[in-house]
Amino acid sequence: MPALTGFLWLIGYYLIGEGVIHLSGLPVSAGVVGMLALTATLIVLGRVPASLGAAAQPLIAMLAMLIMPGVVGVFFILDELAGQWWIILGALILGTLASVATTLWLLKRLMENRHAR
Known part of the structure; x- marks a missing residue:
């Protein structure tokens, strides 16, 4: 269950990024804006919640697969x-x-x- 909560953190910050991009029209990826917002939140908290770590660990292990669609698109x-x-x-x-x-x-x-x- 902690991993599910962590994924909700990640999806929530991605959606925040989407909202910021949609409202501001910035030519930046929503994922980048969401991760900057998440980074700012983690700096304020001073720690990484266990649920977020539980969700991030499997994603780090599959990082090459997550990057591959963009590389193939080139x-x-x-x-x-x-x-x-x-x-x-x-x-x-x-x-x-x-x-x-x-x-x-x-x-x-x-x-x-x-x-x-």
Whole structure:
């Protein structure tokens, strides 16, 4: 039952994202807006509820399958992307470097907090 409650959290924040996108017309994914709202809520709470963790754990294990439809969809628009491969390559490299740098910074910060306790 805790996993069901966690899935309701996730669906609820996705719907919040849908509402924000619908009302504001922002050119951003509703999932991204919902996850930002969920992140803000978890920061305020200062913890991750057990039910949310129970729902998220199986999703993390299937992350590759959840990403695959978007990756496969790119193959259907390759002709439209043909002249933009330098931009795509640059975005991939910069995005990867930013992701690695952010992860390392966060890991270092969390490890410092753990040793301070």
